[in-house]
Amino acid sequence: MLEIDNLSHVYGGGTPNAHHAIEGLNLSVAAGELLCIVGPSGCGKSTLLRSIAGLIRPTGGQVRIEGQVVRQTPDNLAVVFQDYSRSLFPWMSVEDNVALPLRRRNLDKRQRQEAAKEALESVGLAGAARKYPFQLSGGMQQRVAIARALAYRPTLMLMDEPFGSVDAQTREDLEDLVLQVRGHHQMTIVLITHDIDESVYVGDRVVVLSKAPAHVVGDLKVHLPGPRDQISTREHPDFVHLRAEVGRLVRGHATV
Amino acid sequence: MRGTRTTVFRITVLAVLVLVWEAATWLAGSAFFPPPSTIVTRMHAMWFSGPFATLFLTDAAIGDILPSLGRMALGFAGGALAGVVLGLALGLSSRVYDYLDGVLQFLRAIPPPALVTVFLVVFGFGLRMQLAFIMFSIVWPVLLNTADGARSVEPLHLQTSQVFRLSRGERLRRVVLPSALPKMFAGLRLALSLSLIVMVFSELLPGTTNGIGFQLTSAYATFDLPAMWAGIVLLGVLGYLLNEVFLVVERRVLAWHHAAQQVVI
Numbered sequence: 001m002l003e004i005d006n007l008s009h010v011y012g013g014g015t016p017n018a019h020h021a022i023e024g025l026n027l028s029v030a031a032g033e034l035l036c037i038v039g040p041s042g043c044g045k046s047t048l049l050r051s052i053a054g055l056i057r058p059t060g061g062q063v064r065i066e067g068q069v070v071r072q073t074p075d076n077l078a079v080v081f082q083d084y085s086r087s088l089f090p091w092m093s094v095e096d097n098v099a100l101p102l103r104r105r106n107l108d109k110r111q112r113q114e115a116a117k118e119a120l121e122s123v124g125l126a127g128a129a130r131k132y133p134f135q136l137s138g139g140m141q142q143r144v145a146i147a148r149a150l151a152y153r154p155t156l157m158l159m160d161e162p163f164g165s166v167d168a169q170t171r172e173d174l175e176d177l178v179l180q181v182r183g184h185h186q187m188t189i190v191l192i193t194h195d196i197d198e199s200v201y202v203g204d205r206v207v208v209l210s211k212a213p214a215h216v217v218g219d220l221k222v223h224l225p226g227p228r229d230q231i232s233t234r235e236h237p238d239f240v241h242l243r244a245e246v247g248r249l250v251r252g253h254a255t256v
Numbered sequence: 257m258r259g260t261r262t263t264v265f266r267i268t269v270l271a272v273l274v275l276v277w278e279a280a281t282w283l284a285g286s287a288f289f290p291p292p293s294t295i296v297t298r299m300h301a302m303w304f305s306g307p308f309a310t311l312f313l314t315d316a317a318i319g320d321i322l323p324s325l326g327r328m329a330l331g332f333a334g335g336a337l338a339g340v341v342l343g344l345a346l347g348l349s350s351r352v353y354d355y356l357d358g359v360l361q362f363l364r365a366i367p368p369p370a371l372v373t374v375f376l377v378v379f380g381f382g383l384r385m386q387l388a389f390i391m392f393s394i395v396w397p398v399l400l401n402t403a404d405g406a407r408s409v410e411p412l413h414l415q416t417s418q419v420f421r422l423s424r425g426e427r428l429r430r431v432v433l434p435s436a437l438p439k440m441f442a443g444l445r446l447a448l449s450l451s452l453i454v455m456v457f458s459e460l461l462p463g464t465t466n467g468i469g470f471q472l473t474s475a476y477a478t479f480d481l482p483a484m485w486a487g488i489v490l491l492g493v494l495g496y497l498l499n500e501v502f503l504v505v506e507r508r509v510l511a512w513h514h515a516a517q518q519v520v521i
Contacts, residue, residue, distance in 0.1 A: 055415055079419045086412040091434040091512045100430065101420030134516040152420065 331390025339398025347406025381463025401443025
């Protein structure tokens with residue numbers, strides 16, 4: 001589904017303050033997988049996500065989605081950004097925000113509205129369609145951003161620290177929401193986070209990045225009894241063991 | 257509750273100032289400074305004592321006020337439209353903006369009255385010159401503010417448009433234009449008050465046969481001071497009313513902006 005070959009990215013290459021964000025990163029993601037990428041802050045996670053999304057052109061290596069080399073944003077890809085308040089359009093109602101990307105999908109107005117309604121329902125915001133983003137709490141705004149991505153029906157959904165700006169309780173609700181919607185939609189999800197617990201709780205697989213320049217230092221399958229539950233999953237011995245292992249990998253490379 | 261109280265205070269302050277003005281002019285007894293009661297009586301007799309069919313406007317009002325408002329409306333509409341279109345075009349290309357910024361700042365800095373002779377040379381006396389003059393005077397605040405607004409689109413909004421593959425037209429209409437609206441409206445509001453000023457100025461020039469500016473000069477020429485003061489007060493009232501109407505429109509169009517800002521604060 002997604003292959004990353006020997007990816008490198010240098011900001012300000014050729015200058016004395018060139019910053020090597022990523023170097024020689026290899027990764028492959030199978031269709032339908034929910035992959036969490038975790039790494040120390042400032043390690044180049046966002047650069048990686050932006051390279052996958054075609055928002056920046058990496059200085060070396062390549063990203064392929066379904067065999068196609070990514071040069072600009074592919075049309076089967078959606079992104080949920082961390083900063084929902086600056087990613088949603090404040091001048092549009094919630095429904096219009098969700099329906100906007102569907103203009104490229106050859107749907108007429110009614111079909112777009114229905115798709116938006118359905119997506120909003122699946123994130124538990126059926127009643128908020130006519131509201132404006134500023135009338136919603138942070139967690140609800142991020143739900144709208146997720147609904148916008150879902151309505152777009154991508155085969156690959158990228159999430160860039162999607163729950164980094166909400167409180168702990170909302171964060172748990174949104175983690176469960178991701179697990180729930182991926183059950184209904186056939187898609188591959190790549191979720192970037194700096195939260196070790198979150199990566200183990202949500203992911204089928206956790207990839208650990210080193211500090212910048214980022215490369216893969218750990219790749220662990222998560223085998224936890226499903227369905228996952230915020231209380232019982234987190235006290236399961238395998239969970240405790242895995243998060244310790246991921247933590248060691250993240251820390252080991254963060255403190256060197 | 258606080259709203260009504262503020263309104264009451266405002267009216268009280270206004271009434272007190274008018275009374276002071278009235279008393280001072282009575283005491284001074286100068287022919288150059290007629291009391292406000294005389295001015296208002298004169299305004300009523302001259303402009304607002306007409307038949308019901310013309311909404312109480314007299315022939316003089318139709319001859320003085322309507323041509324002025326028409327010139328101002330046409331000049332404002334033309335200048336605002338040109339400013340918005342050029343401003344958006346300029347804001348979309350940072351290279352063109354960088355090249356032209358100095359030139360635009362230079363053009364904007366020239367006081368419009370200084371250019372009036374140039375307009376007379378090109379257009380001669382009359383309506384065409386007046387409209388061109390108003391448009392040229394007000395286009396700069398609209399253009400520069402719109403360009404600034406179009407340049408300061410939230411980067412994440414642009415990335416979002418790119419991720420969801422919005423076409424150029426959609427991005428312009430649904431992302432760049434709304435982002436530019438708050439600054440655009442700031443420019444339009446400046447342009448509105450400026451258009452009243454340059455409209456009157458253009459009517460003070462020879463070649464004019466109607467309008468409030470013409471009424472002012474002819475009242476001055478015939479030493480009819482209450483009529484001259486009536487024109488001045490009328491311009492103040494017009495400027496105030498136009499600004500209020502503009503604010504109502506702005507509150508409607510930018511409701512999302514004001515509401516979102518209140519939440520942040």
